[in-house]
Amino acid sequence: MIEIRDLVKTFHPGSVNEVLALAGINLRVKNGYFITVIGSNGAGKSTLLNCLAGSYAIDSGHIQIGEQDLSYWPEHRRASLISRVFQDPLLGTCAALSLEQNLALANRRGCRHGLGRGVRRVDRELFRQQLQQLGLGLEDRLRDPVGLLSGGQRQALTLLMATLIRPQVLLLDEHTAALDPKTAQQVLELTVKLIAEQQLTALMVTHNMRQALQLGNRLIMLHGGRIILDVGEAEKAAMSIEDLLQKFYTVRGEEFVSDRMMLV
Numbered sequence: 095m096i097e098i099r100d101l102v103k104t105f106h107p108g109s110v111n112e113v114l115a116l117a118g119i120n121l122r123v124k125n126g127y128f129i130t131v132i133g134s135n136g137a138g139k140s141t142l143l144n145c146l147a148g149s150y151a152i153d154s155g156h157i158q159i160g161e162q163d164l165s166y167w168p169e170h171r172r173a174s175l176i177s178r179v180f181q182d183p184l185l186g187t188c189a190a191l192s193l194e195q196n197l198a199l200a201n202r203r204g205c206r207h208g209l210g211r212g213v214r215r216v217d218r219e220l221f222r223q224q225l226q227q228l229g230l231g232l233e234d235r236l237r238d239p240v241g242l243l244s245g246g247q248r249q250a251l252t253l254l255m256a257t258l259i260r261p262q263v264l265l266l267d268e269h270t271a272a273l274d275p276k277t278a279q280q281v282l283e284l285t286v287k288l289i290a291e292q293q294l295t296a297l298m299v300t301h302n303m304r305q306a307l308q309l310g311n312r313l314i315m316l317h318g319g320r321i322i323l324d325v326g327e328a329e330k331a332a333m334s335i336e337d338l339l340q341k342f343y344t345v346r347g348e349e350f351v352s353d354r355m356m357l358v
């Protein structure tokens with residue numbers, strides 16, 4: 095269970111550039127729920143994920159995962175519970191290290207000792223099997239530097255690393271947006287598979303409304319740092335893209351959907 099209470103985040107407080115990015119977010123997510131998150135540019139989606147992961151300190155409010163209140167935990171400590179995949183395929187992996195070295199690092203998440211780069215034979219076999227499941231032929235490239243992979247391959251590897259040790263929460267921030275449509279679809283299918291297999295609790299930001307409606311079992315829409323729509327599985331299934339657009343229009347008029355919202 096994730097519980098977010100009265101979460102507020104301001105950037106550059108007290109200056110002319112002050113931005114109230116999160117204006118009091120309240121959200122309870124049950125274990126095993128997969129939530130899609132939509133909203134226009136600047137709605138606060140990434141800030142919400144960054145505050146959850148501990149990349150940004152919060153102004154006030156509480157963030158709890160299970161019984162633990164991690165509102166003021168540093169990012170590295172939260173990383174033992176929370177995995178994330180960003181939009182930029184370069185961010186989740188280390189280019190200079192091989193696939194197996196990257197996976198070995200991911201395999202030690204939460205361990206207190208050592209980040210040595212040695213890869214044990216038994217782990218190598220596990221990595222090979224895991225990579226084989228991706229269907230991208232990466233199992234034959236265990237010793238290649240990750241920098242040689244394509245963006246999509248790298249994003250698939252990042253997802254695998256994020257879930258190699260089951261995280262309590264998986265955060266995805268437009269993680270397929272930088273990929274070509276075919277690769278994006280493959281990475282999305284892998285995402286759905288991993289979330290289902292491990293029954294992960296996940297928040298996935300997407301600007302694709304069809305995806306947001308089709309995937310997961312709850313959808314939230316952010317606007318101006320607030321949750322302005324929160325629908326469960328049944329209601330979501332009955333919704334159309336037009337319904338979502340209608341919601342957008344009512345909060346801010348027509349120009350609101352002209353940014354990166356994708357209508358298909």
Ligand SMILES: Nc1ncnc2c1ncn2[C@@H]1O[C@H](COP(=O)(O)OP(=O)(O)O)[C@@H](O)[C@H]1O
Nearest residue numbers: 105113115133134135136137138139140141142
């Ligand atoms: N690091 C930052 N410094 C200053 N302002 C920021 C920063 N990150 C986000 N913001 C501002 O906070 C608001 C919410 O941004 P963000 O969470 O990135 O929106 P979204 O991901 O929904 O597009 C925007 O007005 C944005 O300009």
Ligand SMILES: [Mg+2]
Nearest residue numbers: 139140141267
């Ligand atoms: Mg964003």
